[in-house]
Each structure stands twice: as structure tokens, then as C-alpha cells.
Amino acid sequence: MANGFYQVKLSHVFEGPMDLLVHLINKNEVDIYDIPIAQITDQYLEYIDLMKSMNIDFAGDFIIMAATLTHIKSKMLIPSINDKEDEDPRLEIARPLLEYLRMKSAAELLVERNILGQDTFAGNINKKDYIIKPEDEIIDVGLFELIDAFQKILKNIPVDYRLDFTGEKISVKDKISEIISILEVKGSVTFFELFSANVGKSEIVATFLAILEIVKLDIVRIVQYAQTGIIRLFYL
Amino acid sequence: MTKDLTNIIESLLLVADAPLSVERIKKIITSADTAEIKDALEELLRKYGEGKGGFVLREIAGGYQFRTLPEYMEWIKRLIQPNPLRLSRPALETLSIIAYNQPVIRSDIEHIRGVDSGGVLRMLLERKLVKVLGRKEIPGRPLIYITTKHFLEVFDLKNLKDLPTPKEMEAQPDSSSEKITQKPLFE
Amino acid sequence: MTKDLTNIIESLLLVADAPLSVERIKKIITSADTAEIKDALEELLRKYGEGKGGFVLREIAGGYQFRTLPEYMEWIKRLIQPNPLRLSRPALETLSIIAYNQPVIRSDIEHIRGVDSGGVLRMLLERKLVKVLGRKEIPGRPLIYITTKHFLEVFDLKNLKDLPTPKEMEAQPDSSSEKITQKPLFE
Numbered sequence: 335m336a337n338g339f340y341q342v343k344l345s346h347v348f349e350g351p352m353d354l355l356v357h358l359i360n361k362n363e364v365d366i367y368d369i370p371i372a373q374i375t376d377q378y379l380e381y382i383d384l385m386k387s388m389n390i391d392f393a394g395d396f397i398i399m400a401a402t403l404t405h406i407k408s409k410m411l412i413p414s415i416n417d418k419e420d421e422d423p424r425l426e427i428a429r430p431l432l433e434y435l436r437m438k439s440a441a442e443l444l445v446e447r448n449i450l451g452q453d454t455f456a457g458n459i460n461k462k463d464y465i466i467k468p469e470d471e472i473i474d475v476g477l478f479e480l481i482d483a484f485q486k487i488l489k490n491i492p493v494d495y496r497l498d499f500t501g502e503k504i505s506v507k508d509k510i511s512e513i514i515s516i517l518e519v520k521g522s523v524t525f526f527e528l529f530s531a532n533v534g535k536s537e538i539v540a541t542f543l544a545i546l547e548i549v550k551l552d553i554v555r556i557v558q559y560a561q562t563g564i565i566r567l568f569y570l
Numbered sequence: 571m572t573k574d575l576t577n578i579i580e581s582l583l584l585v586a587d588a589p590l591s592v593e594r595i596k597k598i599i600t601s602a603d604t605a606e607i608k609d610a611l612e613e614l615l616r617k618y619g620e621g622k623g624g625f626v627l628r629e630i631a632g633g634y635q636f637r638t639l640p641e642y643m644e645w646i647k648r649l650i651q652p653n654p655l656r657l658s659r660p661a662l663e664t665l666s667i668i669a670y671n672q673p674v675i676r677s678d679i680e681h682i683r684g685v686d687s688g689g690v691l692r693m694l695l696e697r698k699l700v701k702v703l704g705r706k707e708i709p710g711r712p713l714i715y716i717t718t719k720h721f722l723e724v725f726d727l728k729n730l731k732d733l734p735t736p737k738e739m740e741a742q743p744d745s746s747s748e749k750i751t752q753k754p755l756f757e
Numbered sequence: 758m759t760k761d762l763t764n765i766i767e768s769l770l771l772v773a774d775a776p777l778s779v780e781r782i783k784k785i786i787t788s789a790d791t792a793e794i795k796d797a798l799e800e801l802l803r804k805y806g807e808g809k810g811g812f813v814l815r816e817i818a819g820g821y822q823f824r825t826l827p828e829y830m831e832w833i834k835r836l837i838q839p840n841p842l843r844l845s846r847p848a849l850e851t852l853s854i855i856a857y858n859q860p861v862i863r864s865d866i867e868h869i870r871g872v873d874s875g876g877v878l879r880m881l882l883e884r885k886l887v888k889v890l891g892r893k894e895i896p897g898r899p900l901i902y903i904t905t906k907h908f909l910e911v912f913d914l915k916n917l918k919d920l921p922t923p924k925e926m927e928a929q930p931d932s933s934s935e936k937i938t939q940k941p942l943f944e
């Protein structure tokens with residue numbers, strides 16, 4: 335088959351390297367606690383070669399697993415000096431495999447439950463009979479809906495207008511709202527108080543940038559007392 | 571069999587969003603005849619008769635439907651009144667713009683959304699999801715908006731830094747090919 | 758009065774679109790105390806017990822809800838066009854990992870599955886089966902994921918403790934290797 339003409343997505347066969355490994359262990363009917371590592375590694379590598387030759391598109395995760403297996407195989411060949419205390423190198427792969435199998439079995443148990451909208455149904459009383467004011471397309475909103483809404487907006491605006499989201503920027507915003515909250519309650523606050531709770535350097539910078547921003551926006555006035563040297567922020 | 575028929579009709583009545591007629595039931599339960607269905611409905615009318623519980627089975631618009639008693643209307647209204655987490659799409663859009671770009675002025679919001687946002691803004695202010703921070707010292711001295719502490723509470727966030735960035739929510743195009751393996755599992 | 762309380766709760770249960778918790782009921786019927794509400798619910802659980810009719814009252818996601826019996830699903834599907842939750846195997850695996858190991862971060866999930874899980878995660882978020890809890894205070898501040906109340910509703914679970922116990926792989930007695938203690942891997 336000519337290159338690039340025939341491509342199969344591997345996901346049809348194996349979802350990931352773990353899936354392939356489970357398949358090999360089942361096929362060879364071996365004990366997961368006593369994996370014949372040389373045999374399984376060879377078969378695993380054969381599969382990868384086969385996938386390559388068939389031009390199957392597969393993720394780098396498969397290569398990482400191959401490296402792990404090869405590494406374990408080589409470790410098994412070197413006799414351990416104090417083999418009483420050393421852990422079986424195969425545990426490196428047996429542990430994640432066990433967890434993966436445990437989760438696969440959990441997934442099967444979930445499917446067997448009486449699933450809402452599939453096996454069992456809840457009442458469906460027409461709320462219009464009870465609500466006087468009609469609601470036009472009201473969504474139950476969560477964090478995901480909020481981000482999703484913003485993502486859709488971003489897609490519709492030209493790149494030039496797009497904003498850069500850096501952690502720091504958000505942290506400055508956070509500081510602004512924090513300072514304003516304090517000012518709303520107390521009316522004024524000293525510089526010292528604003529910085530006293532800060533732990534990290536980046537937070538101090540964020541606080542300082544936040545103060546500059548709100549001063550620029552003319553939301554606060556900064557006053558320094560001549561006698562004490564105390565700097566105080568006043569809410570305008 | 572008749573007991574079973576009654577039970578099936580009872581479950582259909584719970585799930586239906588409009589009164590169920592005998593003809594409709596007959597089309598669903600093809601093995602039952604009209605007389606049997608009518609008998610089952612009679613039995614259910616007795617079971618869910620006036621004074622037997624919190625709701626009754628009523629004959630409405632040529633069909634049958636469960637209805638709550640009028641005397642409990644007051645409590646039911648309290649149950650179904652809109653909660654703070656229910657927003658219209660324009661309100662959600664506006665809120666997301668403020669959350670990610672704050673502090674912002676109205677014209678920024680309207681520039682991004684492309685429509686007048688005064689009404690939506692007022693609603694968000696009323697619900698205490700956003701607040702006025704002050705005025706920006708540019709011509710016209712427009713109001714500056716930011717999100718409130720209540721906003722963080724409603725969305726279960728500790729602070730604005732916890733707000734996930736849109737990038738974090740993006741699905742990798744080369745990811746585990748969800749779409750391809752989208753076989754129906756529950757069938 | 759108690760009879761009336763039971764009736765009011767019964768009518769609320771009919772109208773509610775999600776399982777009703779004792780706390781929620783208490784907020785609606787302010788005159789009743791928790792013990793009275795619990796008694797009334799006990800009475801209703803008996804009234805709508807298994808084998809009493811076409812639907813039952815079930816304890817789900819920390820609340821109570823009327824649910825039809827699974828054996829009648831065939832007929833109900835003829836009445837309404839259900840919108841079944843179709844989850845692919847990768848999605849279901851990811852959901853299990855979150856359910857059993859929560860709170861988890863994306864790299865925990867990917868470590869267990871061995872593949873990128875961004876696309877699947879987004880899909881689970883969209884379907885409201887999982888949600889973002891916040892950020893973990895480690896380098897990179899990754900998002901923390903947990904399952905939602907809706908997850909419990911869909912899978913007919915009272916609470917997270919109600920999750921079925923997955924099969925553990927048993928160690929072979931004749932196995933030469935040391936016994937692997939099944940500790941939670943990612944904590």
C-alpha cells in the first residue's frame with residue numbers, strides 16, 4: 335500500500351498502549367503478577383512494527399510504553415546484588431496495569447446500572463402549568479458554561495482583539511477586586527496592610543500593579559502622612 | 571397481566587409531558603385492548619383519587635394526567651422559582667466577557683458582543699454577579715465593571731485565579747479521537 | 758398536619774426536576790422540622806416501594822425522586838424519544854477514573870489511561886458528568902476534577918459511597934513475585 339494512501343486510526347483497535355498491553359496479556363494467558371517480560375516486550379514491539387508498516391497512525395504514548403518495557407526487560411537480565419530487598423522491576427508495569435484493569439471493571443459496573451434516560455425515567459411534569467412568567471431559553475449555568483460561552487466569543491473575534499491570558503494578569507485582576515472589597519468595607523486601608531498578608535514575590539508585584547491600576551482608573555486616592563510616613567489608600 | 575398493564579400505564583403517566591389518551595396508550599401497548607386499558611385507568615383513578623395523596627389523576631383534554639392539588643400551589647411555586655444559577659444566553663456571554671477581561675467598560679463588552687448590552691448588564695448588577703468599580707477617566711467617564719464575591723460563590727471558585735482559561739478547556743485535536751470511537755455503548 | 762406534610766412533599770416530588778433533598782424540602786416548607794420531613798419521606802418510601810406500582814420513590818444523589826421501573830423501559834421509549842447518554846468506552850473509563858479517584862488532575866487520569874484525555878474530559882464537562890473543583894497548588898496549578906450531582910442522578914447512585922466496588926485482581930497463591938498491595942496509586 336502506497337504511503338499516505340491508506341491510513342487506519344489505531345483507536346479502532348487499541349485506545350492506547352495500556353489497551354495493547356492488556357490485549358497481549360490476555361492473549362498469552364499470563365499472570366499479571368508474573369509477566370514474562372521478554373516475551374510480552376517482543377510481541378509489543380512486533381505490534382508497533384506492524385502498525386508502522388500498515389501506516390497506522392499511532393500516538394507517541396505507544397513508543398513511551400515500548401521504552402518502559404525494554405527498560406524493565408534489561409533490568410531483569412542484570413542479576414540484583416541484594417535481591418531480597420530489591421523490588422521486582424516488573425512492578426513498574428504491573429501496578430499501573432492493575433489500576434487500569436480495576437478502572438475498566440469499574441466502567442463495566444457503571445454501564446450495568448439503571449441509567450437515567452435509558453433504563454429508568456424520572457417524572458416529566460410540564461412546568462408551564464405552574465409558571466406564570468414564561469422563560470425564554472434559560473440555561474442552568476455552571477463554570478463550564480461560562481468558559482464555553484467565552485470560548486465561543488473568542489472564536490468570533492479577530493485575532494488582533496484577542497487577549498492574552500497569563501496567570502499574572504488574572505492575579506492582578508484578583509488583587510484589584512480584593513483591594514476594592516477591603517475598601518468597600520473599611521473606606522481606607524494602609525499600604526502596609528495590603529502587603530502584610532503577601533507571601534510570594536509575584537503576589538507583591540501583583541498587589542503593586544493592582545494599586546497602580548486602580549489609581550490610574552481614579553478609583554482611589556493615595557495619601558502619605560508627612561509625620562508618620564504611613565501611606566493610605568482612600569476609596570473615592 | 572392486568573396488574574402489569576396498570577403498572578405500565580402508571581409509569582407512562584409519570585413520564586408523559588401531556589395528558590395521555592386511551593388511543594395513545596393503545597398504540598404504545600399494542601397487546602392490550604381498549605376495554606383493558608379503560609379498566610386499568612379506572613383502577614388508577616381510584617388509586618390516585620381526591621384525598622388519597624399529594625397529587626391526583628385527572629381526566630384532562632381527552633386524556634389522563636397527574637396533577638398536584640391546588641392547595642399545594644404555594645409550595646410548588648417556591649420549588650420551581652428560578653434560581654441564581656439560571657441565566658439567559660446573552661447574560662452568560664456578557665458575564666464571561668466581564669469575568670475574563672475585568673475591569674471592563676460597557677463599550678468594551680459591546681465591542682466584543684456586537685450588540686447593545688445595557689439591559690443584560692443591569693440584570694447582572696441586580697443579581698449581584700457584577701458590580702461597578704468606578705469610572706474610567708476618559709471622555710464620557712464610563713463605568714467600570716468587575717465581577718463580585720457572589721460571582722465566585724455561585725461558580726464555586728476560591729478566587730479569580732481559579733477561573734479556568736479557555737485554553738485549558740480546549741480539546742486537543744489529536745487527542746484520543748473521541749469522535750471516532752463514539753460508538754453507542756448503551757444500546 | 759403530618760398527613761398534610763406528607764401530601765405536600767408528595768406533590769413536590771411529582772413536580773421537581775431533580776432529586777429533592779431533605780434540606781431543600783425544609784427550605785420550601787419552613788414550618789416543618791427535619792425529623793418530621795424524614796418521617797414523611799419514610800412513609801412515602803413505603804407507599805412507593807418496589808412492587809407497589811409502575812414507579813418507585815428512590816434515594817438518589819442525596820435526595821428523593823420518582824423513577825420508573827427498568828422493566829417498563831420498552832414502553833416508555835415508545836412514548837418519548839429518550840435522549841440516551843451515549844458514552845464511548847474511553848469516556849466511560851475516564852469517568853470511572855474520576856469517580857473512583859476524585860479529586861483528580863488531568864495528568865493522574867492520563868497516567869492511568871496511558872493516553873491524552875483532553876477531548877474526553879471536555880466531553881464529560883459538557884455533559885455535566887464532571888466539573889472543575891479548583892486548582893491544585895502545585896507547579897502549573899492544574900485544574901482539579903470531580904464528578905457532579907448529575908453523575909449520581911444518571912447512574913442511580915445515592916452518593917459516592919454507593920459506587921459499586923470494582924473487581925480487584927487477585928494475587929495468585931503460587932505466584933513467585935511478592936504480593937502487590939493495592940494502594941491507591943495517585944494521591
